[in-house]
Amino acid sequence: MTSPLYLAIDTPHLDAAQTLAQKVRHHVGGLKLGLEFFCANGHHGVHEMAKLGLPIFLDLKLHDIPNTVAKAIQALRPLEPAVLTVHAAGGRAMLEQAKAAAGLNTKVVAVTVLTSLDTPDLLDIGVGGTPHDQVVRLAALANDAGLDGIVCSGQEVKAARAAWPGGFFVVPGVRPANGKAGDQKRVVTPAQALSDGASILVVGRPISQSQDPDLAAREIEATL
Numbered sequence: 001m002t003s004p005l006y007l008a009i010d011t012p013h014l015d016a017a018q019t020l021a022q023k024v025r026h027h028v029g030g031l032k033l034g035l036e037f038f039c040a041n042g043h044h045g046v047h048e049m050a051k052l053g054l055p056i057f058l059d060l061k062l063h064d065i066p067n068t069v070a071k072a073i074q075a076l077r078p079l080e081p082a083v084l085t086v087h088a089a090g091g092r093a094m095l096e097q098a099k100a101a102a103g104l105n106t107k108v109v110a111v112t113v114l115t116s117l118d119t120p121d122l123l124d125i126g127v128g129g130t131p132h133d134q135v136v137r138l139a140a141l142a143n144d145a146g147l148d149g150i151v152c153s154g155q156e157v158k159a160a161r162a163a164w165p166g167g168f169f170v171v172p173g174v175r176p177a178n179g180k181a182g183d184q185k186r187v188v189t190p191a192q193a194l195s196d197g198a199s200i201l202v203v204g205r206p207i208s209q210s211q212d213p214d215l216a217a218r219e220i221e222a223t224l
């Protein structure tokens with residue numbers, strides 16, 4: 001069975017990204033490349049990482065007016081990422097146009113409330129209520145707009161999955177029991193996120209900063 005574990009490769013260095021991915025390639029289901037990697041290495045870098053044969057999750061969290069996001073996604077089409085992110089807060093028209101611009105083999109998923117935010121952080125940006133309320137609201141919008149799924153924390157995935165059984169749910173901010181949360185505020189264990197309905201789990205530092213990344217990936221996999 002394919003592993004639900006996607007490794008977040010958060011580095012601007014192509015050689016470091018390749019070395020890390022080579023180490024864990026047999027114990028992860030896919031590679032997530034983010035802004036840091038893409039800004040430094042662009043399309044060439046994505047092509048190089050795709051040579052490892054794992055699905056590529058291109059996490060660019062696009063958020064702009066509908067026309068700009070649609071044109072950006074058209075420009076990404078040759079890369080054929082398995083998963084691509086946009087921000088749900090971009091609104092209905094942006095989400096609809098994002099999905100329409102993507103290739104048929106790309107799942108477009110909407111980031112709801114970043115896992116680094118809690119209730120006071122939402123208040124700071126003018127959003128009342130809890131992250132849970134906001135995730136449920138934005139998940140309904142993403143579903144309505146025809147997206148494939150959402151990104152949310154493990155604390156909300158059960159409710160989001162119940163409201164959208166066929167959705168694709170990406171859960172980052174997962175930590176093994178006793179793992180360091182770092183800048184993540186809404187954290188659950190990988191096993192909890194999976195049993196609550198995550199489709200895939202995104203894990204970065206617990207693997208990439210480990211002395212032995214392959215062992216760290218295997219240890220997480222063993223808990224699932």
Ligand SMILES: O=C(O)c1cc(=O)[nH]c(=O)n1[C@@H]1O[C@H](COP(=O)(O)O)[C@@H](O)[C@H]1O
Nearest residue numbers: 008059113114115151172173202203204205
């Ligand atoms: O879209 C994401 O992947 C994402 C959304 C979110 O709400 N929180 C979040 O942490 N992420 C990403 O997931 C990864 C988490 O990394 P670690 O905290 O190191 O495991 C990073 O690459 C983040 O960019």
